[in-house]
Amino acid sequence: xxQEMLERLSVITEEEREILNGRTEIDRTRYTKGDELITxxxxxxREAFHIDSGKMLEHGKLIRIRPHTRFVHxxxxxxxxxxxxxxxxxxxxxxxxxxxVILRTGELLFLNQHATQEIxxxxxxxxxxxxxxxxxxxxxAFEMMGEEENLLRDxxxxxxxxxxxxxxxxxxxxxxxxxxxNLVENMVWTLLNDQPNKRSINQVTMGLLFLQLMHYTDKxxxxxEGFDQRLIxxxxxxxxxxxxxxxxxxxxxxxxxxxxxxSRMVKRLTGRTYKELLQIKRxxxxxxxxxxxxxxxADVALAVGxxxxxxxxxxFKVRYQMSPKEYRxxxxxx
Numbered sequence: 001x002x003q004e005m006l007e008r009l010s011v012i013t014e015e016e017r018e019i020l021n022g023r024t025e026i027d028r029t030r031y032t033k034g035d036e037l038i039t040x041x042x043x044x045x046r047e048a049f050h051i052d053s054g055k056m057l058e059h060g061k062l063i064r065i066r067p068h069t070r071f072v073h074x075x076x077x078x079x080x081x082x083x084x085x086x087x088x089x090x091x092x093x094x095x096x097x098x099x100x101v102i103l104r105t106g107e108l109l110f111l112n113q114h115a116t117q118e119i120x121x122x123x124x125x126x127x128x129x130x131x132x133x134x135x136x137x138x139x140x141a142f143e144m145m146g147e148e149e150n151l152l153r154d155x156x157x158x159x160x161x162x163x164x165x166x167x168x169x170x171x172x173x174x175x176x177x178x179x180x181x182n183l184v185e186n187m188v189w190t191l192l193n194d195q196p197n198k199r200s201i202n203q204v205t206m207g208l209l210f211l212q213l214m215h216y217t218d219k220x221x222x223x224x225e226g227f228d229q230r231l232i233x234x235x236x237x238x239x240x241x242x243x244x245x246x247x248x249x250x251x252x253x254x255x256x257x258x259x260x261x262x263s264r265m266v267k268r269l270t271g272r273t274y275k276e277l278l279q280i281k282r283x284x285x286x287x288x289x290x291x292x293x294x295x296x297x298a299d300v301a302l303a304v305g306x307x308x309x310x311x312x313x314x315x316f317k318v319r320y321q322m323s324p325k326e327y328r329x330x331x332x333x334x
Contacts, residue, residue, distance in 0.1 A: 001088045001089070001181075001185055001188075002185060002189070005088075005185065005188060005189060005192060006088055006089060006127060008192060009067050009088055009127050009129055009188075009192075010067075010089075010124075010127050011067075012124075013067060013069070015027060015030060015069055016069060016070055016071055019069075019070075019071045019072045020071060023072075024072075025072060025073070025075070026069060026072055026074060026075070028049065030055065031049075031051040031052070031055055031056070031077075032049060032050060032051060032052055032055065033052050033054065033055060048075075048076040048077045048078045048116045048117075048118075049075065049076070049077050049078075050077065050078050050079065050080065051077050051078070051079040051080075052079075052080060053079070053080050053081040053132065053134060056079075056081070056132045057081075057132060057134070062133065062134045062136060062137040062199060063131060063132065063133045063134070063137050063191070063199070063202060064131075064132045064191070065129050065130065065131055065132070065187075065188060065191045065192070066129070066130050066132065067127065067128070067129055067130070068085065068092065068119075068122065068126075068127075068128035068129065068130055070121070070122040070123065070124060070126060071121055071122070071123075071124075072121055073118075073119070073120060073121050074117075074118065074119035075118060076095075076116060076117070076118040077116070077117060077118070078113075078114070078115070078116055078117075079111075079113065079132075080113060081113065081132055081133060081134055081135075082110070082111065082112055082113065082133045082134070082135060082138075083110075083111045083115075083117075083130060083131065083132060083133070084108065084109070084110050084111075084130075084131035084133060085103060085108070085109040085111075085128055085129070085130050085131070086107075086108055086128065086129050086131070086184050086188070087103045087104055087105050087106065087107050087108075087109075087127075087128050088105070088127040088128060088129055089105055089125060089126065089127040090104075090105065090122070090123065090125045090126030090127060090128075091103060091104045091105065091126060092119060092120070092122050092126055092128050093119070093120040094109065094117055094118070094119050094120075095117070095118040095119075095120075096111065096115055096116065096117050096118075096168060096169050097115060097116050097168050097169075101169070101171055103128065103171070104173075104175065105175060106174065106175025106176070106181060107171065107172060107173050107174065107175055108171075108172040108174060108180070108184065108213075109169060109170070109171050109172075110169060110170040110171075110172075111168065111169045112168055112169070113135075114168055115168035115169050116168075129188055131187070137199075137202075137203060137206070138203075138206065139203075140200075140203035140204060140206070140207055141203065141206045141207035141209075141210050142207075142210075143207070144204070144207030144208070144210070144211065145207065145210055145211060145214070170220060171220065172213060172216065172219055172220060173219045173220075174213070174216055174219050177212070177216060177219070179212050180209065180212050180213065180216070183205055183208055183209045183212065184209065186205050187202050187205050187206070187209075190202055190205070214237070214240065215237070215240075215241070217233040217234060217236070217237035218234070218237065220233055228265075228269055231255075231265060231269070232266075232269050232270060234255060235251065235262075235266055235270075235274070235277070236277070238251050238254070239277055239278055239281050240281065243278060243281040243282050243285060243304065243305060244282075244303070244304060244305040245305055246278065248262065248263060248274045251274075262274075279315065282304040282305050282306070283304075283315065283316060283319050283320075285303075285304045286300050286301065286303075286304045286312070286316065286324070287320065287327065289303060289304070290324055290327055290328040290331075291327075291328065291331055297309070297312075297313075297324045297325060297328075300324065301324075312324075
């Protein structure tokens with residue numbers, strides 16, 4: 001990370017100064033409203049206390065960053081917003097829904113609204129930045145990931161929404177991925193320096209970040225509770241990269257799973273067969289090429305993996321209710 005930004009994020013905060021001067025726990029009034037504070041005090045032994053976005057964000061704001069509070073145990077808590085943690089330097093240890101996650105330099109941790117989190121004390125050299133984000137901030141990012149049905153996009157939406165069917169967190173081990181590092185640092189810089197139009201800039205930057213992360217699904221940490229989610233990320237990521245000629249036999253060999261078991265798991269977890277998922281991706285890509293290139297329809301079909309042009313015409317019409325030529329004519333972008 002840029003040294004100047006790192007130095008700014010490393011400065012001892014007022015809250016941390018209180019802890020270093022003898023305070024033995026976090027000041028919950030910084031995180032929770034009065035009525036919720038009373039309730040959390042009564043039930044803190046059994047339950048997580050709730051951090052409220054109204055205390056963490058100014059009125060009308062969709063995103064804010066704050067350095068992670070060091071030197072103290074951060075007790076079990078939930079929050080009514082999405083949290084993204086970027087580890088600038090050092091490491092922090094998180095217990096999320098009973099599972100231990102160690103976040104190291106350059107890594108990202110996404111937590112949705114039903115995650116229960118607890119954080120062990122961090123030292124002065126462990127510098128993390130927390131992005132506090134309301135769900136509507138991601139609207140631009142999801143649009144950038146494609147208006148057409150996009151399976152990876154839909155899955156990420158599910159993970160980031162308050163839906164208990166999905167994993168409560170996504171841990172991306174992307175310290176060695178330069179574009180991801182640059183995009184995260186751009187967002188931090190924009191928010192630290194109160195850049196004009198920072199909301200629009202960061203919404204687009206978040207979209208670019210998602211597009212990058214979609215290509216690194218292999219860098220999502222393996223979690224016990226999130227095994228199904230991880231498997232689907234791997235399957236959808238493979239299709240995204242190999243839609244022209246990707247085969248289930250090759251994928252099963254790469255992942256080390258029996259092909260029949262994998263086929264059944266794909267159907268159970270997505271409601272579609274591998275062949276159906278592949279066809280959705282191919283036709284989405286064909287639609288993109290029709291609108292954004294001058295390739296002949298036969299060449300578009302070939303480019304997305306169909307040697308039989310007649311078959312391509314037939315399945316395209318079933319999906320879009322018009323022929324490829326009509327689709328190009330009615331929606332032409334060029």
